[in-house]
Amino acid sequence: MKTLLDEAKKVLQIEAEAISNLVDKIDTSFLAALELLYKCKGRVVVTGMGKSGIIGEKIAGTLASTGTLALFMHPAEGMHGDLGMVSKQDVLIALSNSGETEEINRLLPSIKRLGIKLIALTGNLNSTLANNSDVVLDVGVKEEACPLGLVPTASTTATLAMGDALAIALFKKKGFKEEDFALLHPGGTLGRKLLLRVEDVMHTGGAIPKVTEGTLMRDALFEMTSKRLGITTVVDEKDGLVGIITDGDLRRLMEKRKNEDIWDLKVKEIMTKNPKTISDKALCATAVAKMEEYTITSLLITNKQHKVIGIVHLHDLLKAGVV
Numbered sequence: 001m002k003t004l005l006d007e008a009k010k011v012l013q014i015e016a017e018a019i020s021n022l023v024d025k026i027d028t029s030f031l032a033a034l035e036l037l038y039k040c041k042g043r044v045v046v047t048g049m050g051k052s053g054i055i056g057e058k059i060a061g062t063l064a065s066t067g068t069l070a071l072f073m074h075p076a077e078g079m080h081g082d083l084g085m086v087s088k089q090d091v092l093i094a095l096s097n098s099g100e101t102e103e104i105n106r107l108l109p110s111i112k113r114l115g116i117k118l119i120a121l122t123g124n125l126n127s128t129l130a131n132n133s134d135v136v137l138d139v140g141v142k143e144e145a146c147p148l149g150l151v152p153t154a155s156t157t158a159t160l161a162m163g164d165a166l167a168i169a170l171f172k173k174k175g176f177k178e179e180d181f182a183l184l185h186p187g188g189t190l191g192r193k194l195l196l197r198v199e200d201v202m203h204t205g206g207a208i209p210k211v212t213e214g215t216l217m218r219d220a221l222f223e224m225t226s227k228r229l230g231i232t233t234v235v236d237e238k239d240g241l242v243g244i245i246t247d248g249d250l251r252r253l254m255e256k257r258k259n260e261d262i263w264d265l266k267v268k269e270i271m272t273k274n275p276k277t278i279s280d281k282a283l284c285a286t287a288v289a290k291m292e293e294y295t296i297t298s299l300l301i302t303n304k305q306h307k308v309i310g311i312v313h314l315h316d317l318l319k320a321g322v323v
Contacts, residue, residue, distance in 0.1 A: 011145040011153065018141040018154040019161045025138045026165065033119045033135040037068065037170050040117075042089030044070040047078065049103045051152040052095040052159065059093070059163030066171040075103035083110055093119045093163075097139070097155040099127020108132045121159050137162055198287050199280040201320050202301055202310035203229065210235055210308065213242060213268035220245055220267050231298050233308050234271045240306045243271030246298070277302045280310060284322040287312055 037044060044063055048056035056072050063070035073082055075094075086092065092111060094104050099122040111118055112132070120133035123140030130136045139162050145153035209227035211220045211234055224232045224247065234243035245267060253262055253270055262270075278287055278299045287299055291314055301310035 007147075014143060014145040015154045015157045018158040021141070022139065022158055022162060022165075029135055029137055030165070030169075033137055033166060034169055034173065036091050036117050036119060036135060037166065038173050040068075040089070040091040042069070042087050042091070044068055044093060045073050045086050045090050046070065046093045046095070046163075047073045047075045047104060047107070048095035049075050049101045051156050052097065052101070055156050055160045055163065056093070056095050058160060059095075059167065062164060062167040063170070066167050067174060068167070068170060075101070075107055078107050079103065083107065086111075086114065086116060088115050091117045091119065093121065094129060094133070095121045095159055096127070096129050097123040097152065097159070099124035099129040101129070104129060105132075121162055123155055123158075137166075196284045196320055196322060197280070198278055198282050198284060198299075198301060198312050199310070201284060201316045202280065202312040203316075204310045208308055208311055209233060211245075211267055212236070213266065213271070215267045216263065217265045217267065217270070218263035221250070221263070224250075229298065229311055229313055231311070233275075233300060233311070234267050235308065241275070241277070241300065241302055241308050243268070243273045244275035244300065245271050246296075275300055278312070284312075284317055284320060288314075288317055288322055291317075 044060070046056040046060040046063075047053075053072070053074060060070045060072040071085070073085060078086075094107075096104050099120070105128050108118075108128070117135075118133045119135045119137065120129045121137045121139050122130055123138070124130060125136060125138055125140075139155070139158045141154040141158050143149065144151060144155060207227060207229075209223045209229055209232035211223050211232050213234055213236060215223075215234075220232055224230065224245070230247045232245050233241060234245065236242050249270060249272060276290065276294055276296060276299055278290060278301060280301045290299060291297060297314040299312050300308050301312065303309050
């Protein structure tokens with residue numbers, strides 16, 4: 001058992017070393033590759049055979065999800081028509097540890113004729129692929145993690161890491177932001193947090209509980225209960241927001257005046273003035289942060305005239321998946 005555990009640890013150590021050794025290989029060639037990708041007016045087409053192909057699909061996916069038009073092309077299929085998906089405006093990234101992968105090298109004459117810029121990720125800087133590429137990135141490793149040195153392990157890990165380095169450096173160069181990421185991942189939690197706005201979830205129109213300053217508390221309670229939001233807004237004679245009453249306010253009032261009839265009190269006597277508000281264009285994530293900051297469960301949305309146009313409750317944000 002110990003031997004197997006030691007073998008597993010050795011695999012991780014070899015692969016970790018393979019990635020660590022790439023740090024010193026990030027040089028002017030990396031910058032040249034980055035510049036080609038940055039100036040690419042078409043798409044980035046990634047190709048690789050076998051295990052390198054699987055890594056290539058992941059690199060293409062990472063590029064696409066970080067704002068670069070990218071796709072994977074199987075090199076064998078490329079020789080049988082799929083090369084037609086590549087244009088002169090594209091940049092091709094070819095993955096081959098040996099640099100002598102037959103299916104990729106057979107594409108080289110066509111790539112040259114089309115005038116497509118080629119970036120090679122290879123472990124053999126003197127290979128056919130390297131000698132026919134515009135930019136060569138060295139992803140060579142000292143050894144594979146496979147004890148026989150046959151199964152692509154450390155070499156594919158190093159290639160994947162270099163692909164990630166390219167993708168992340170590229171999106172930094174492009175100024176890719178969280179909002180851009182969210183647009184490409186609308187179904188994820190981040191997408192909901194960065195794309196969903198208060199106006200998308202707020203209660204509006206007749207759903208907004210509203211009373212005036214002179215309203216009796218018994219009537220205010222009915223308004224709160226019927227609208228089922230646990231609050232009511234308080235407005236002046238011009239319909240401008242002046243205060244709020246929450247179910248928490250009611251509980252505290254009843255506790256404070258246990259032996260008094262509170263229902264004939266006027267709303268203005270117990271309302272909280274200057275309630276917290278937020279813009280309808282604000283992100284829902286901002287609304288959540290504001291609720292957390294002030295330990296409240298509702299925010300009022302007002303317009304430029306300070307009139308209430310909506311209410312957003314914590315439950316609405318929970319249902320929307322923002323929290």
